[in-house]
Amino acid sequence: xxxxxxxxxxxxxxxxxxxxxxxxxxxxxxxxxxxxxxxxxxxxxxxxxxxxxxxxxxxxxxxxxxxxxxxxxxxxxxxxxxxxxxxxxxxxxxxxxxxxxxxxxxxxxxxxxxxxxxxxxxxxxxxxxxxxxxxxxxxxxxxxxxx
Numbered sequence: 714x715x716x717x718x719x720x721x722x723x724x725x726x727x728x729x730x731x732x733x734x735x736x737x738x739x740x741x742x743x744x745x746x747x748x749x750x751x752x753x754x755x756x757x758x759x760x761x762x763x764x765x766x767x768x769x770x771x772x773x774x775x776x777x778x779x780x781x782x783x784x785x786x787x788x789x790x791x792x793x794x795x796x797x798x799x800x801x802x803x804x805x806x807x808x809x810x811x812x813x814x815x816x817x818x819x820x821x822x823x824x825x826x827x828x829x830x831x832x833x834x835x836x837x838x839x840x841x842x843x844x845x846x847x848x849x850x851x852x853x854x855x856x857x858x859x860x
Contacts, residue, residue, distance in 0.1 A: 715831040717760030718778060720753040733765040770814035777827065781807050 724731055727750060730741040738758055740746070746754075754761065764774045772780075781803045788799035808823045815823075 715760065715764075715829075716753075717757040717764055718775070718831060720750075720757045721761050721764060721775070724750055724754060731761070731765070733762045736762065738762060770811075772814070774826075774829070777807055777811070780810070781827075 721731065724740075724746065727746060728742055728744065729746055729750075731754075732739050738754065738761060740754070764778075767773045767776070781800075784803035784806050785796070785799045788794045788802050789796050792799070794802065804827065807827060808820065811823045811826065812818060812820065
């Protein structure tokens with residue numbers, strides 16, 4: 714998973730609403746974000762903006778990441794596939810859907826798009842920023858980098 718996606722997910726888990734506004738991020742939160750989280754958002758701002766900005770098909774990279782997780786979860790729980798096999802199937806489904814939305818584009822281009830957002834056969838949405846005991850951060854907790 715990309716650091717930008719992990720940061721975006723950590724911010725949302727902390728109750729922060731984030732949207733792209735041109736070349737800037739707009740944040741809304743009931744409580745002030747931690748300095749660590751704000752630093753991670755600043756450091757990854759260009760990539761987060763890219764993740765939140767829809768492409769020519771109207772879907773943002775984050776939308777594709779959610780689609781991947783939806784398909785993988787469906788294959789894992791409803792079809793009883795092992796997670797690695799479910800993720801491989803989800804990746805192929807997303808590439809097929811992307812190609813249908815982008816006539817004339819190649820499979821290599823689709824694979825490049827998904828590689829940029831960290832969509833591999835590993836679990837895309839596993840938190841990269843976690844507590845030392847490898848538990849996901851809980852809302853309201855400061856983000857700690859995994860050791």
